[in-house]
Amino acid sequence: MTPAFADALDHRFQDPGLLARALTHRSHVKGRKGGLESNERLEFVGDRVLGLLIAEWLVERFPEEREGGLGRRLARLVDRDTLAAVARAIGLGAALAIPPSEEAAGVRERDSVLADACEALIGALYLDGGLEAARRFVRRHWAGLLERMAEAPRDPKTALQEWAQARGLPLPAYRTVATEGPSHRPRFTVAVSLGDSAAEAQGTTKREAEKRAAARLLAQLEARR
Known part of the structure; x- marks a missing residue:
């Protein structure tokens, strides 16, 4: 893990195993324990945590906006493109554990892989440090994206x-x-x-x-x- 990536997390893990699991692509543990050592379960948690934190932030940031506009903003801020962009900005792809065969196939740079890993990272932060640790990460790395939304995006x-x-x-x-x-x-x-x-x-x-x-x-x- 590079110093820049560690700084992007802004959190010292009490359980380093959570971070290691968040950075483990399923191909790296294929056939072992049914893949439970990969980041898929943390991705499941992180997806829900991210949705909650962004919803909380939007209600705070746009107190006069109706539900429809808030919903469109939420959908854009938690979609795959946004997650992959955040992952690239913090160097998440380089930190992933991926076998050489998948590396050669370009798996490390796929939007879907990066987005899933970003959600898993948020899940790990939440499980290790609670909502505040996850909130710090989200508000730091989504701030620019949210502020550029002068108007709620259309479907x-x-x-x-x-x-x-x-x-x-x-x-x-x-x-x-x-x-x-x-x-x-x-x-x-x-x-x-x-x-x-x-x-x-x-x-x-x-x-x-x-x-x-x-x-x-x-x-x-x-x-x-």
């Missing part, structure tokens, strides 16, 4: 639909291109088309993949203006 599918309607175009069409992975951790690839333009994206649910594809297509369309 990408809604935004794309409104873009099409404003120009008299037919509604966007979504199509599931592929479904991969085990049943407990599927990956969906969805394509969206609007007129002669199209985009694809992946997600752990069809809805997530559709939203990512819509956001990607909308960005392409607006870039042409």
Whole structure:
């Protein structure tokens, strides 16, 4: 663990094993104890803790905003892209325990792996130091992201639909291109088309993949203006 990464945590672990587990990708313990020594269980905890802490912060930061706006802000701040961006900013990928075979496949830099590890890290901080330790980490590394949200983000599918309607175009069409992975951790690839333009994206649910594809297509369309 580099000094920079240790500083990013702002916490001295009473149980170093929790941190070690948070940094252990499931491929590193494949076939051992059913994978229970990986970071998946901590990811489960961290997901809930992050949601709570961000919700708490949003209610404090935006006292006049209604539930819908708060919900859209929350969804953006806890999504995979945000988690992966935070993970990269603190050098989390370099600290992960990953076997050489997976290293060669580029697993260490995958958004999904980084996002899961970031959630696991938050779970470890919570279990070791309580909500305050997790809160310090979240408020430190999400502060810039939250402050840049002058307005609550719109749902990408809604935004794309409104873009099409404003120009008299037919509604966007979504199509599931592929479904991969085990049943407990599927990956969906969805394509969206609007007129002669199209985009694809992946997600752990069809809805997530559709939203990512819509956001990607909308960005392409607006870039042409």
